[in-house]
Amino acid sequence: MTPHGEPGLLEAVLRATGSRDVDPVVACTRVAWSVVAEPGDAIAGGLIEGLGPAAAFEGVLGAVDDGIGGLLALCVERGVAGTDDPTGYGRALTKAVERWRPRLAHADVGAVLAAADAVGARLLLPDGPAWPRAVDDLGHHAPLVLWSRSSHGSVADWGDPPAVSVVGSRANTVAGSEAAADITSRTADAGCVVVSGGAYGIDATAHRVAIAAGATTVAVLAGGVDQLYPAGNVEMLRGVAQRGAVIAESPPGTRPSRWRFLARNRLIAALGDVTVVVEAGARSGALNTAHHAGQLGRTVFAVPGAFSSAASVGCHRLVAQGRAQLMVHPDEAAAAAVAHRGGEVALPSATPLLVHDDPDVLRVLDALGRRSLSVDELARRSGLSVADATDALALAQIQGLTQHGVGGWSRTAAR
Known part of the structure; x- marks a missing residue:
């Protein structure tokens, strides 16, 4: 389970971290832990903090064979x-060992590192230079x-600028997309x-803008990170x-699963200094994000919508319950994020996002005929690269000018 005496495994973890300054045994053991324990497992987090990852893992292996007595005594x-x-x-420890037991015999660190290497993924470790420090605020629930997967290293490698988390409904309205686009543009x-979160709806709008x-x-x-999901957003996620x-x-x-989304x-x-909930139904997962942000002491904004809109019920409840501030102006999120870092920002007097005036958008709209077309075909017809055509289509979709279906991209019926 741990990499003692396995030179190939040691080299693999050094390659994954991109550094020879890491302790490969600790790194491999942390990878093994990530296979055994589900995200946010507080018992695993507490054991690792108190005993160190390798000693904690060895202790759990011993508890599987001999009971928790020795491990419990060490913890005390x-x-x-x-x-x-x-x-x-x-x-609590007994229950934890029982839920980890089925995976312990299958914690193949080498296979995980090989899968990461196949997609060029980088392994980030706590206390490493590439680790995003903001997640440490989660305590024992931290990853x-x-x-x-990045062409630019990691979050920390980018100079640690302020961050705004933009979330909302997958089944968003056009008004919600426009609000998300404006907020993201100002941010x-x-x-x-x-x-x-890379999902359909508000998430996709935020990333694309x-x-x-x-x-x-x-x-x-x-x-x-090798499971880009949902399938319809794969190209967008590659752009991210x-x-x-x-x-x-x-x-x-x-594989993605419901509890892992939560x-x-x-x-x-x-990761965000500020979280903005643009649209959220009564049971939207975005409300769960807002709850976590509030527990972490982050500023939470909710965007108001029509009182008759089911997509805004969750936002209105957040404000009514005092769990979010009402977003009055799209610049507020960026200003609050910068202020959280102790800085000030001169709010730009940006005009609303008008994608009709974007030359690339005009080119793909002109290229769209009566039948649905693939991105590759639209790129050929418009003379744009596939990446630029994809971005232009996404911006047009925000304004309700285009739609994506099984057969590809087409103009919306209303246009």
């Missing part, structure tokens, strides 16, 4: 968080490792990183990796 001796009540902690103008504005953007995935980073805490090869929301909240 070291003052691991929660052991002031040894009986209660013992019960054990992070995996990053980009202020030099902030744009963080979101950030890419079009030349801003840094980060997408946090619910599965492994070009302009910023696609990151995940689950090891490569991990778990990754805490990372979106932690």
Whole structure:
């Protein structure tokens, strides 16, 4: 399970981290932990903090064979968080070992590192120079490792600028897309990183506008970084990796799942100095992100909508319950993020985003005929690169000018 005496594995982890200054045994053990424990597992986080990753892992292996007595005694001796009540902690530790047991025999660190290497993913470790310090605010719920796909290193490598997390409904309205585009555009103008979850709807709008504005953007995935999801956003996520980073805490090869989407929301909240909920239904996952942000002491904004809109019910409730500030102006998020870092920002007097005037958008709209076309065909017809055509189509979609279906891209019926 740990990499003692495995030179090939040691070389693989050094290659994944891009540094020979890391302790490869600690790195490999953290990777093993990320396979065994689900994201946000506080018992795993407490054990690692109190005993160190390698000793904690060895202790769990011993507990599987001999019971938790020895591990519990060591935890009490070291003052691991929660052991002031040894009986209660013992019960929690027993449950934890039982949920880790099925995966312990299959924690193949070499396979994980090979999967990461296949997509050019980088392994980020706590206390390493590339680690985004903001996630440390999660305490024992912080990620054990992070995996990053990026053309620019990591979040920390970009000079640690202020960040704004923009989240909202997957089934957004046109008004919601326009609001998200305006907020993201102002955020980009202020030099902030744009963080979101890579999903359909508001997330995709935020990422696409950030890419079009030349801003840094980060997408946090619910599965492994080799599992770009959803399928319809794969090209967009590749664009995010070009302009910023696609990151995940689950090891490569991990499939997205409902509980992992909820778990990754805490990372979106932690990475942003400010979280903006643009649209959210009564049961939207964006409300979960807002809850995490509030627990971390981050500023939360909610964008108002029509009182009759089901997509705005969650936003209105956040404000009514005092869990979010009402967003009055799209510049407020960037200003609050910069202020959180102790700075000031001169709010730009930007005009609303009018994609009709973008020359690339006009070219792809002219190239669209009556039938649906692929991005490749539109790029050929418009004389644009595939990447520029994709960005132009996304901006046109924000304004309701285009739509994407099974057969490709087409103009909306209303146009």
